[in-house]
Amino acid sequence: MKDDNVLLALIAVFVPFSLVSIGGAPSVFAGFQHQAVDVHHWVTAREFVDMFAISRAAPGPGSLLATLIGWQVAGWSGAIVATLAFYVPSSLLCYGVAYVWRRHRGKRWHTALEQGLAPVGIGLVLAGIIALFRVSGGGVLSWLVAFGSAGLMTWRPKLHPLLIFAVGGAIFVGLHAMNWDHLV
Amino acid sequence: MADTSKPPSIVVIFGIFFRIGLFSFGGGLSGWVYREIVIRRKWLDEDEFMSGLAVSQVLPGANIINLSVYVGQKLRGAPGACATFLGLICAPFFAVIGIASIYSTLRELSFAEAAMDGIAAAAIGMILIVAGRGVQRAVPRLEALIALFVTFVAVGFLHYSLLLVVAIVAPLSVLAAWYRGAPREG
Incomplete structure (x- = not known):
């Protein structure tokens, strides 16, 4: 009945977004907002902003906004349907590409593709780092912590990353507590 | 391998x-x-x-x-x-x-x-390691270094569309790797 209709609507909204989300989920967040707030009235504008913050604070792809919208609309079944609708289509496409990719391993064009694409991938990763700093509102201290953690992990590869993350969090909380936020 | x-x-x-x-x-x-x-x-x-x-x-x-x-x-x-x-x-x-x-x-x-x-800042450090390793590998090959730098600046600072940048840089970079035809390291 109505529940089924809602689940179908979630699929109808998220499957197309999955296939056009080039550059990752942030590229379709504006579309999410339009569909969930303006078109379907699943969430209010305020709830949408909160969900965005939550999806960034949680571990994982940082794009679990779809999950939260589904959860809000139809509970557990909504969360599962929305998550799969958003992630499975793009994953199938990626699987297909990876499959073809592997079958041609060792051929000269494959090696050229791999060696040619690698620096492009790294360039995109670096650009992504810049974007991450921009949204996290990070100043000089963010950079210091980032380079400090990279240095530490290179110098002591056995050190568990979570320990280093905890130190990074503690530094920021400490400065926050002392009202030195302007340094951050 | x-x-x-x-x-x-x-x-x-x-x-x-x-x-x-x-x-x-x-x-x-x-x-x-x-x-x-x-x-x-x-x-x-x-x-x-x-x-x-x-x-x-x-x-x-x-x-x-x-x-x-x-x-x-x-x-x-x-x-x-x-x-x-x-x-x-x-x-x-x-x-x-x-x-x-x-x-x-x-x-x-x-x-x-x-x-x-x-x-988040500490976590970015982890990606920096990947990026650092990638840059290090690109350095001996001038064309790879150029591809990396152009992609980085065009997407990260000039905010050109990711697809457009990749559509232009990737084929050139692959072509350069093809002509070099160097045995893969590794």
């Missing part, structure tokens, strides 16, 4: 990606995958990993999900891709709903946001 003599079991693959999903606060997931799969277990070599990084960013979908599917496919085909996909998504799925349920309480804590920012 990566060691492909004995593919790891599905359960082991699932477990590794479950952990990556669980611990990946503040982003930095590709850094985790690099650490666990390339550095610690040597299941993929660096060229495989870094070209996979490019592919996963160009295709639609969350980059890290694509990268996981790519790695899973390499390791164990379709079951491997299912294991990495489900493993990665499982913990964050419950975490995000859990956080949503206690969000109003959480928002009262003023230091929570500062802590998240600090964790």
Whole structure:
């Protein structure tokens, strides 16, 4: 009945977004907002902003906004349907590409593709780092912590990353507590 | 060449990606995958990993999900891709709903946001390691270094569309690698 209709609507909204989300989920967040707030009235504008913050604070792809919208609309079944609708289509496409990719391993064009694409991938990763700093509102201290953690992990590869993350969090909380936020 | 003599079991693959999903606060997931799969277990070599990084960013979908599917496919085909996909998504799925349920309480804590920012900055350090290694590998090949730099500046600073930049830079970079025809290192 109505529940089924809602689940179908979630699929109808998220499957197309999955296939056009080039550059990752942030590229379709504006579309999410339009569909969930303006078109379907699943969430209010305020709830949408909160969900965005939550999806960034949680571990994982940082794009679990779809999950939260589904959860809000139809509970557990909504969360599962929305998550799969958003992630499975793009994953199938990626699987297909990876499959073809592997079958041609060792051929000269494959090696050229791999060696040619690698620096492009790294360039995109670096650009992504810049974007991450921009949204996290990070100043000089963010950079210091980032380079400090990279240095530490290179110098002591056995050190568990979570320990280093905890130190990074503690530094920021400490400065926050002392009202030195302007340094951050 | 990566060691492909004995593919790891599905359960082991699932477990590794479950952990990556669980611990990946503040982003930095590709850094985790690099650490666990390339550095610690040597299941993929660096060229495989870094070209996979490019592919996963160009295709639609969350980059890290694509990268996981790519790695899973390499390791164990379709079951491997299912294991990495489900493993990665499982913990964050419950975490995000859990956080949503206690969000109003959480928002009262003023230091929570500062802590998240600090964790995020430290997590970026993990990606910096991948980036640093990639730059290091590109340095001996001038055309690779140029491709890397142009992509970085055009997307990161000039904000040109990612697709447009890749559509122009990637073919040129691949063509240059083809003409060089150097034996792969590795």
